[in-house]
Amino acid sequence: MTQSKVILPKINDRHISSFKEVVGEENVLTDFDSVEKLSKDFYWYSPILKKQLENKQADIAVKIGDLAELQAVVSICAKNRLPITLRGGGTGNYGQCIPLYRGVVLDITKMNRILSLDGGVARVEPGARLFAIETEARKLGWEMRCLPTTFVKSTMGGFLCGGSGGIGSITHGMIRSGDNMKSITFMSAEEEPRFRKFEEEEVLTTLHTYGTNGILVEAEMRLAPEVAYDQMIFVSRDWERLLDWTDGVARNEAIHKRLVSMFEWPVPVNFLSLKKYLPEGNHVVFLTAKQEQCPDVIADALKNGIDHTRTIPHTEPMKPPYLSDFTWNHTTLWAMKKDPTMTNYQMSFGPNFQEQIRLLLKKFPGEIQMHLEWIKADDNPLLISLPLIKYSSEERLQEIADYFTEIGISTANPHTYILEEGGMHPDIEAKRALKSEMDPHGILNPGKMATYPHNPFVMAIN
Numbered sequence: 001m002t003q004s005k006v007i008l009p010k011i012n013d014r015h016i017s018s019f020k021e022v023v024g025e026e027n028v029l030t031d032f033d034s035v036e037k038l039s040k041d042f043y044w045y046s047p048i049l050k051k052q053l054e055n056k057q058a059d060i061a062v063k064i065g066d067l068a069e070l071q072a073v074v075s076i077c078a079k080n081r082l083p084i085t086l087r088g089g090g091t092g093n094y095g096q097c098i099p100l101y102r103g104v105v106l107d108i109t110k111m112n113r114i115l116s117l118d119g120g121v122a123r124v125e126p127g128a129r130l131f132a133i134e135t136e137a138r139k140l141g142w143e144m145r146c147l148p149t150t151f152v153k154s155t156m157g158g159f160l161c162g163g164s165g166g167i168g169s170i171t172h173g174m175i176r177s178g179d180n181m182k183s184i185t186f187m188s189a190e191e192e193p194r195f196r197k198f199e200e201e202e203v204l205t206t207l208h209t210y211g212t213n214g215i216l217v218e219a220e221m222r223l224a225p226e227v228a229y230d231q232m233i234f235v236s237r238d239w240e241r242l243l244d245w246t247d248g249v250a251r252n253e254a255i256h257k258r259l260v261s262m263f264e265w266p267v268p269v270n271f272l273s274l275k276k277y278l279p280e281g282n283h284v285v286f287l288t289a290k291q292e293q294c295p296d297v298i299a300d301a302l303k304n305g306i307d308h309t310r311t312i313p314h315t316e317p318m319k320p321p322y323l324s325d326f327t328w329n330h331t332t333l334w335a336m337k338k339d340p341t342m343t344n345y346q347m348s349f350g351p352n353f354q355e356q357i358r359l360l361l362k363k364f365p366g367e368i369q370m371h372l373e374w375i376k377a378d379d380n381p382l383l384i385s386l387p388l389i390k391y392s393s394e395e396r397l398q399e400i401a402d403y404f405t406e407i408g409i410s411t412a413n414p415h416t417y418i419l420e421e422g423g424m425h426p427d428i429e430a431k432r433a434l435k436s437e438m439d440p441h442g443i444l445n446p447g448k449m450a451t452y453p454h455n456p457f458v459m460a461i462n
C-alpha cells in the first residue's frame, strides 16, 4: 500500500525579509498568538473539525494593502513554493481558512475599497465588508441581494469563496442563483501572477471554493432596489400550525421578504436578549418584510391563531437589533454558548417537508432541535434547515446523517474541511481544471480540494 509523508515548507529569514520589503515590517506578523488568531475561523462549531484542526496554523501572516502588494507577495510565495491561505473576516465555518500545511496567511481586509455602485452593481475589492457595501448602496437607493448573517465582519471575497447565501435569499436566491453575480476577477498564484475575469455563468466555477482555485481580487455583484424592512416576531405553541402559516407566507410572492426563519421550542431559550418576546413553550418565527405590508401580515397571523409579540421598525441607516443575529449559522452559535455539546447539520427538505420534519422529530426527540430557513431556489421557495444536534459521538452523528438521506433529505456535511465532501460541487471537474490553470504549483489552500492530484506538501512513499 502506498503511504504518504508530509513535507512542510520552511519559511526562512530571507522570505520574511522579502515580505517586509513589500508590505512594511509592521504588516508581517510572526509571533505565535497573532498568527494563530489569523489562522483560525469558526471551525469549532464542529466537534470533529475541532479535533482535527485545533493545532493547525500558518508560519506567518502578511497583511496586504493593495493589489501591487498582493501580486508581489504571491510572486514570492510562488517562487518559494510556500502555501497561501487567503483570509477575509475569518468568520467562515468548516476550517475553510485554516492552513493544513502551514505557510503564509494573507489577510486582505485592507483591500476594502468599494470601487463603484453605478447602475445597481457593486464593484468592490475583496476585503470590502458587506455591511459597508450595504450602507453605501442604500444611500443610492440600492440594497444587497443576499448577505450572510455575519455581514458586519465578513468580506466580499470571503462570502463569495466561503459562503452561500442568507438574508435576502428568500427573494433573490443564494449567491449562485440567477444573475446575482456579474463578474469575478481571479489572480493566479504564479511567479508572474495573471488575471482572469469570469463573467455571468462562468462565475459559478469560482464560487465557494475556499481560495483553492484562484485569488479573488475584484467582484461585481448585482444589487436590488432598496426596501424598508420591519422585523417581526411570531409565536405559537402549535408547531404544525406555525409551520403551515410560515410556509404560506414564504411562498406568497406578493409579500416582499428578506428573512423567514423558524425555530422549534426550546431553541429560542438560547436567544437571551429577546427573552421577553419569546414565551415559554412557544415555537418562534422571525420574519423580515417590506414595512407597508407588515400590518396585513400581522393581521393574517392573528386570524390564523398565531401571536405576534414584537415588531422592530426599519431604521435608515440600518442599526441593531437585528433578528438575523439569531438566524442561519448564528442559531448554532447561541446554542453552543449555552451548551457546548450542541452542533448542527445542513440540509434541504423535499416537497414533502412536513412529513420529513415529523419523522425527524419523532426519531430523534431531544437529540435534534429544528431550525428552518426559507430560501428561493430555481425560482421556487425551498425549505432548508440547520438543525441543532446534541453531539455524542462521530458514529452517532453519521447515523443521524444517514437517516436524513434515507428519508430523502439532501445534506451538505458541515463537519469536513474537504470541499468535495461538503456538497454543493456538481461542477468539481471544472473547479479542478480551474485550479490547474490558476494554481499550477498547488500552493493555494492545499489539501482542501482533496481530489486535486498535485499537493506538493504530500509525498508518496512505498
Ligand SMILES: Cc1cc2nc3c(=O)[nH]c(=O)nc-3n(C[C@H](O)[C@H](O)[C@H](O)COP(=O)(O)OP(=O)(O)OC[C@H]3O[C@@H](n4cnc5c(N)ncnc54)[C@H](O)[C@@H]3O)c2cc1C
Binding pocket: 041, 042, 085, 086, 087, 088, 089, 090, 091, 092, 093, 096, 097, 108, 126, 147, 148, 149, 150, 153, 154, 155, 156, 157, 158, 159, 160, 161, 162, 163, 164, 165, 166, 167, 209, 210, 211, 212, 214, 215, 216, 217, 328, 329, 330, 333, 445
Ligand atoms: C455565526 C455565523 C453565521 C454565519 N451565517 C452565514 C450565512 O448566513 N450565510 C453564509 O453564507 N455563511 C454564513 N456563515 C459563514 C461565513 O460567515 C460567511 O460565509 C462569510 O461571508 C465569510 O466571509 P469572511 O470574510 O469571514 O471569510 P473568511 O472566513 O475569511 O474566508 C472564507 C473562505 O474564503 C477564502 N477567501 C477569503 N478571501 C478570499 C479571496 N480574496 N480570494 C480567494 N479566497 C478567499 C478563505 O480562504 C476561506 O476559505 C456564518 C458563520 C458564522 C460563524
